[in-house]
Amino acid sequence: MDLLIDSFVSAILLVFSLDPEMVAIVGVSLKVSLCSTLAAGLMGVPLGFAIAFGEFSGKRMMITVLNTLLALPTVVIGLFVYAFVSRRGVFGLFDLLYTQKAIIIGQIILIVPVVTALTIAAISRIDERYRQTALTLGANRIQTAWVVFREARFGVLAAIIAAFGRVISEVGISMMLGGNIKGFTRTMTTAMALEYDKGSFTLAVALGIVLLGLSFGMNVLFHFFQGRTRV
């Protein structure tokens, strides 16, 4: 118990003293997570919108597959991407393994299904009357789609926030594709795993506090936007 309390007190001091190593780790985490979330948003939102708005055969199956991909383990993605970016892989010549780019690629694969599935859910919740109203007021297909998207905007934003929350806290992809290189690919979660292995809890607990703080912030934002969709 003393160990926990001592580590917690030291960690709080570390957080408030803005320890350079901790700040660097948080910076790397935020950078890769924001990049992957942005890229996944650019891919997942239009894809989700196209699936939700479109009428085509196999739509239900596609949604089922996407929902299944929500449970994809990070280590499976790590392994999968490793096979492509390692020296012997198809993209080996790009020297991507153990770089931030490799982490971003893996994280994009992780959260594109999250953004897509939640975008579909957000669009599907929009009352059919909005589409009908836009049409009867003379809108063409694109203008009608834009109306529906505008109505679903808070739900889509909530999807992106949920995706960010997923990548900021994942460890498998960052460890397997980033290699936990200090100052370069060491993220909050990989650093915590390392510090735990070393038996040095102070930095691990400090990073845990920052991570929890970020997750809390994400959840507050998520619920704020979820609430707005019910207006």
Place this chain on the structure above:
Amino acid sequence: MSVYSLTRLTQTYNGRTVLDIPRLEIRKDHIYALVGPNGAGKTTLLNILAFLQPPTQGDIHYRLKPVRYTSSKLKSLRRQVILVNQSPVLFTTTVFKNLEFGLKIRNVPKQKRIRMIEEALDLIGMEAFATVPAHTLSGGETQRVALARALILSPRVLLCDEPTASVDVENQAIIVDIFKQINATKRITIIFTTHDRFQATQLSHRILMLDHGRLVRMGYENVFSGTVDQRGDGKALLNIHPNVSLCMESFAGRSVQEVMRIFIDPDKIKPVSMNMEHGAPNVLKGRVQQVTAENAKIRMVVDTGVQLTLKMSIEAYRASRILAGDKIDLAVPSDAIQFIEGD
């Protein structure tokens, strides 16, 4: 000139026919009331007239030209005909931007847009609401803004699905006034659905009655379902309520226990005290629920177990001295009963 001409139009869902109209002409500049019970096909017909769904079969001519269901043609048609839903939705933005939507997609210049929106808000008596978020409006205000959002686009035809069903009396009066005003000044053809027979009579030039997807000639009231029975003297007895049976001269080709629908002509029902011209009528006891003046006639609703409507001249009504709440006997002659075919 006719705005719409419908020929052999049918709409089916999963093999069930919900609309079957052999022929219908909608005349320009007229106000039409579409009445009928729930599930009669009123909303389906409005959606077809708004070009939001194609009919399963049949031809529609709009302003003498056949309607082609291609997306470019539809957009052009939809810009002339606007449907306001029974429970309209406003976009989750301000009232101003709701009104601006249709104008913006028609590339109306900004200054003109602002002026038109101000005029439209003035028409519905909501000048102060331009910057108000639309989702904070009451049901009646929402209905009025939805109406203004449609009218600002100066459609040739305005279709309204139960425009006054979910609003208070004050808003009902405002909406009725708007209809009269835009029909008279802007010569917009209006087709609206309603359950309010009185409103339909007061507001429209013509009432269209839909029943089970078919246009029927008789009025909306006094339509009943019942089973046929045989009386001791061989005459047919139609049971339309556990306590209300009507005697008819013949079975009219129906067999005993067959379910059938009838219409009772309100002009032929008379209070018993009045001089009867028909022999051996059915006499039903009831209490007067409502008495209203309708054009040159008095319309009386009597609860006999079923609600029966009768009409009489103002002179006959004065002579009868019947008041709302009175218990009276009604004579329903057999020639007042008509069978509704095709159910």
